Amino acid sequence: MKFCSHCGAEVRLGVPHGDNRERHICDSCGTIHYHNPKIVAGCIPTWEDKVLLCRRAIEPRYGLWTVPAGFMENGETTYQGAVRETLEEANARVDVQELYLTVNLPRINQVYMLFRAQLLDLDFSAGEESLDVELFTREEIPWDALAFPTVALALEQFFKDRESGSFVQRMADIERDTDDPLGYRVTLVSC
Numbered sequence: 001m002k003f004c005s006h007c008g009a010e011v012r013l014g015v016p017h018g019d020n021r022e023r024h025i026c027d028s029c030g031t032i033h034y035h036n037p038k039i040v041a042g043c044i045p046t047w048e049d050k051v052l053l054c055r056r057a058i059e060p061r062y063g064l065w066t067v068p069a070g071f072m073e074n075g076e077t078t079y080q081g082a083v084r085e086t087l088e089e090a091n092a093r094v095d096v097q098e099l100y101l102t103v104n105l106p107r108i109n110q111v112y113m114l115f116r117a118q119l120l121d122l123d124f125s126a127g128e129e130s131l132d133v134e135l136f137t138r139e140e141i142p143w144d145a146l147a148f149p150t151v152a153l154a155l156e157q158f159f160k161d162r163e164s165g166s167f168v169q170r171m172a173d174i175e176r177d178t179d180d181p182l183g184y185r186v187t188l189v190s191c
Contacts, residue, residue: 043067052136053066066147092133103153114150173187
């Protein structure tokens with residue numbers, strides 16, 4: 001950030017009085033600009049033993065597969081965001097169930113909140129941000145072509161939980177790890 005969104009003056013990085021983190025500060029109008037993580041809301045939509053995935057038509061990770069999810073909009077709940085994203089990306093209507101997985105990505109200032117969901121019908125198709133949408137069994141999932149580590153983690157846990165017959169709400173942290181060949185480290189915490 002270079003300029004204040006309130007008055008247009010240049011901003012500087014500094015620790016405001018009473019704070020403990022660097023913020024963008026406007027000395028001209030006194031505004032302190034706080035930047036907070038973005039929330040990604042989505043779901044794992046299922047039909048019988050299959051999961052609905054979307055093949056991305058946008059960057060990042062164009063052409064790879066993901067669950068329907070995206071940034072929340074102002075004025076909506078995480079539940080509403082998950083329903084909206086599923087409709088936008090897969091033209092699919094779902095009955096959203098409980099929160100299933102929360103993933104913290106401090107490196108990129110994001111938090112993923114994924115719900116379990118049941119497709120209401122099989123009337124789905126690729127939305128504007130998808131090249132294709134398909135139902136996959138566990139064996140059919142294109143594991144090597146998943147867009148994000150959050151998606152791989154969510155699907156791996158989902159199928160393990162479904163096999164055990166017990167879905168547990170989970171939380172995980174995904175952080176950069178230069179010692180790992182994948183470049184990240186996943187720490188899973190069951191709630």
